[in-house]
Amino acid sequence: MPKRAVLLLAHGTPETIEEIPDYLRNVVSGRPLPAQVIEEIKHRYSLIGHSPLTEITLAQGRLVEAELVAEGIDAQVYVGMRNWKPYIPDVVRKMRVDGVTQTAVICLAPQNSRTSVGLYKRAVQAEAGSVKVDFTEAWAQDPLLADAFAERLRTAQTRMIQETGAPVQVLFTAHSVPSRTVEVTAATEGQPKLWPGEGADPYAEEAKRTAELVAERVPEIPKWWFAFQSQGASGGPWIGPTVEETLTAIASEGVTTVLLQPIGFLCDHVEILYDIDIAFKAFAGNLGIRLERPESLNASPTLARAIAGLAKRGLSRLEE
Structure with missing residues (x-):
């Protein structure tokens, strides 16, 4: 029996202001940034105190897994980030260690662009090895x-x-x-x-x-x-x-x-x-x-159902 999983991908965010220079180097693929740009980003983070992107995304993953369990689908949900921890390559390697053989992958950027979906997809494929991958290309019209x-x-x-x-x-x-x-x-x-x-x-x-x-x-x-x-x-x-x-x-x-x-x-x-x-x-x-502005989606049950639906369709395609 194949061991199935779902992998959600997001941008990532530094956990502390001190990590911002390293984070920004990841965002721009190592290209140098002017010092004033780095300081401005630090200033913005200092004004909001903390970016909750990582913890919210992990919580969204738990909601999606609960939706799948409720429908009788046995598939652990993993979360990987492109520009910060947990990095996509590290998470995919962990999935292999965990024995995952099939995974439905969904980028949490619904609109398809080479600056998002293309790069995320390439990061997953570089580490997938024998893991069979179904990658949802876009879901802007879901x-x-x-x-x-x-x-x-x-x-x-x-x-x-x-x-x-x-x-x-x-x-x-x-x-x-x-x-x-x-x-x-x-x-x-x-x-x-x-x-x-x-x-x-x-x-x-x-x-x-x-x-x-x-x-x-x-x-x-x-x-x-x-x-x-x-x-x-x-x-x-x-x-x-x-x-x-x-x-x-x-x-x-x-x-x-x-x-x-x-x-x-x-x-x-x-x-x-x-x-x-x-x-x-x-x-x-x-x-x-x-x-x-309206409240962000964050823990929206409807969003969790949307992502779970994408995951189900991806897992079904892996069985074809």
Whole structure:
């Protein structure tokens, strides 16, 4: 009998401010970063105290395992991080030691991009050895994912209606990526593909499609917008529009209250707790806009069901 498992992959986060330089070297694959960039990241982490990404992701793994057990599926759930502990290679090696022979792998970045899914997949395959792997390429349009975000958004809208007397406009966001990673260029044509169908990177369209699916489930939204957040400090352009540009446009229409919901993040971490809760709130306030956000998915039972469903389908494909 094959021993089956599920492997969830996430970005990773340092546990202390002192670990940030080493962490950032992992993020940029060892390329040097200016000292002021490192100090700025340290400052952001100091303002939020701690990024809970790792512990929340581990908790999500336990919820997913409980969903699978409830359906009679015997498959331990492991969690691996690309840029910090527990590192993906270490976790895959542990799975081999534990006797795992088949694993359904799910990247907790639902929208498919070479800056996320392709790199995560390559990290797993490099250590898989004899372990048979099913890798979920993307799940941006998963109905339960949209349901999970919509549940959080509907709760926030209810609160805002009670406070303001009417539904408020919504700004959906996803993490920006460097423009060079989502464009087909002469340098990328003919190169080995990281995933089937790679060409024009689908990330931007998949992020917008997730937003559309969430908005469809909350029809009381009077109007919604979409922007890319958290553009990095590396050289070259990043995809937009930015949150700052979009908030400025929203303010020009006389809007005074906005709900911002990131639909590319599945839990609280620095891009939510600092970028949104501190930086974007301050930017919006200077424009005369009150900016609030729904609760992050974190321990959402609907999210756990969504991921468990992906895992079940992946495990089924391994039996074909």
